[in-house]
Amino acid sequence: MEQPDLDKIANQLESPNSKDRLLALTSLRQVAPEDAVPLIKKVLDDEILPVRSMAVFALGVKPTPECYPILVNLLKADEDYGIRADAAGALGYLGDIRAFEPLVRAFYEDTNWLVRFSAAVSLGNLKDIRAKEVLLQALDSEEIILQQAAIAALGEIKATESVDRILDFAGSEDWLVRQRLAEALGNFNTEKSISALKFLAKDIHPQVSQAASISLKNLEQNT
Numbered sequence: 001m002e003q004p005d006l007d008k009i010a011n012q013l014e015s016p017n018s019k020d021r022l023l024a025l026t027s028l029r030q031v032a033p034e035d036a037v038p039l040i041k042k043v044l045d046d047e048i049l050p051v052r053s054m055a056v057f058a059l060g061v062k063p064t065p066e067c068y069p070i071l072v073n074l075l076k077a078d079e080d081y082g083i084r085a086d087a088a089g090a091l092g093y094l095g096d097i098r099a100f101e102p103l104v105r106a107f108y109e110d111t112n113w114l115v116r117f118s119a120a121v122s123l124g125n126l127k128d129i130r131a132k133e134v135l136l137q138a139l140d141s142e143e144i145i146l147q148q149a150a151i152a153a154l155g156e157i158k159a160t161e162s163v164d165r166i167l168d169f170a171g172s173e174d175w176l177v178r179q180r181l182a183e184a185l186g187n188f189n190t191e192k193s194i195s196a197l198k199f200l201a202k203d204i205h206p207q208v209s210q211a212a213s214i215s216l217k218n219l220e221q222n223t
Contacts, residue, residue: 004030010039018048025054033062044070053086060090067094072102081112088115092122100128107134113143120146124153132159139165148180155184163188167196175205182208186215194219 004027012024021043028036040062043055056074059067071094074087088106091099099122107119120138123131131153138150151169154162169181182200185193197219200212 004028006031006035006039010042013039013042018046018051021046021048021051022054025051025058028058028062031062033064036062037064037066041066041070044074049080049082052080052083056083056086057090057093060093063094063096068096068098072099075102075106075115081110081115084110084112085114085118088118088122092118092125095126097126097128100126100130104131104134107138113141113146116141117143117146117149120149120153124149124156127157129157129159131157132162135159136162136165139169144174144177148174148177151177151180151184155187158187160188160190163190163193167192170196170199175203175208178203178205178208179211182211182215185212186218189219189222 009024009027009031012020015021025040025043028039031039037059040055040058043051046052046055056071059071068091071087071091075084075091078084078087084106088103091103103119103123103126107116107123110116110119116138120135123134135150135154135157138146141147141150147169151166154166163185166181166184169177172178172181178200182197185197185200194216197212197216201209201216203209203212
């Protein structure tokens, strides 16, 4: 595969046309992190929000020692909630366990639901059991999307003690909540979770029943 021309990408990132800058960021997918990050940094303060957003995300998938402090600073201090949410999400992709505390702080202190949602998802991505209490609190949120994120993340961190609590959502009117529950229960090989999955496998929504069937199959294979 032909390697991208770094000089060409650098020039594109300085183009007055935002589409050129977005295309340049997209072309960095095939560039090694140590070469990509200096170029990504050129547009972290771009005047066009989609460019900034893509640049922040790119830091999460191009890990170098520089990425973590940049993302934490954006999560803490950026004025745009979308960028804070992007930074939270990128920290999850980065997979640096040091992100646990900044993500927990963002979940508790940020007033925007999208940032809190991204923080919850990323806490699941870190797979750190310490996130259990935070995620259990997220289940009590009035935002259904936060409940979805918390259920999924509790499955990711394999918080077996949370099974009883997440089973409260088996009768949720929101099929996405039920789907996240079916997926999460696939991480728990317990009598209660298997019984719930058999129930969800008969759900009227096809994506819920399919997710439950897949989880049951995976549990059987791993027994």
